[in-house]
Amino acid sequence: MWGRGILRENVQSSVEECAREILDDVPLAMRAIRSQLRKNGAIEISIPQFRTLVFINRRSGASLSDAAEHMGLTLPSMSAMIDGLVSRNLVMRRTDSQDRRRMTLTLTERGRTTLQRARESTLAYLGGLLESTPAADRAVLVKGMQILKSIFAERSV
Amino acid sequence: MWGRGILRENVQSSVEECAREILDDVPLAMRAIRSQLRKNGAIEISIPQFRTLVFINRRSGASLSDAAEHMGLTLPSMSAMIDGLVSRNLVMRRTDSQDRRRMTLTLTERGRTTLQRARESTLAYLGGLLESTPAADRAVLVKGMQILKSIFAERSV
DNA sequence: TATTGTTATACTCTATAACTATA
């Protein structure tokens, strides 16, 4: 079963080899995803915009600070990004009635459909690339991604 | 051996599941790498700059067009990026004596040391994160990265 | 005429510093 595709013998790997592979391959994948996201048909969005929409979709009503912290951005940076999303009618920004310093963020209808279409189109693109990959390799890839996530999840979000 | 860490039973994976993991996890890893690269001590460089330095280091004397094609950028974009690297004394840009339309790119001494230091510092950061990861998981991660690379290598250079 | 690159212009992403409004 193992060994049908790329996976072969090694069941251990040095820290150094692993770090090298991550540094070499993650940026490669990222660039492909980014360029795909930018030709999503009608409404183009960037990776930071996409990630922001994902966050607001999941945490509807979150504040600007919440979003900035999640994305690892400064408040002015997030404020500018939300400006762009609001001006494109993808996000609604309203003053919190409880604490009038806070801004609450929610997706517009257009924001929801844009997010969903971007996600589906990118998944379809990735799916196309994965069609010719053996299922066993895909399983290794999925496990690898989950391990990758577990490594970065604590520190960098 | 398998199953010591995160890896468990599934040896197959659907295209959809796999695509979802890639789309969710690659950007997460990318952000961590980027933020690390930006605090490399003395000389800060961005991911695109880092990748450009890597390319020029490997293909010393390559032209602007070569670099642009490798990075998937337009010529004006790459021209601007090289402007920045030249002004920071990391890259030398000279007219090719054979074909005077072409610019040949090489690293300066400072470019070489900057690249090496950035690479080592980022690898050290990744290595630190990987210390507590079981070696069996690291092996899966390495295989996963290699599969990831093979998927994107053809299409998106 | 085709290729290689640059300049002009514009928009997004990001930061720091200084500010306003609210608590």
Next chain:
DNA sequence: TATAGTTATAGAGTATAACAATA
């Protein structure tokens, strides 16, 4: 005074359109 956010400003990264130089 402390917190939430905006405005001012600046620099990198990216694109398209128009241009110049060379082949």
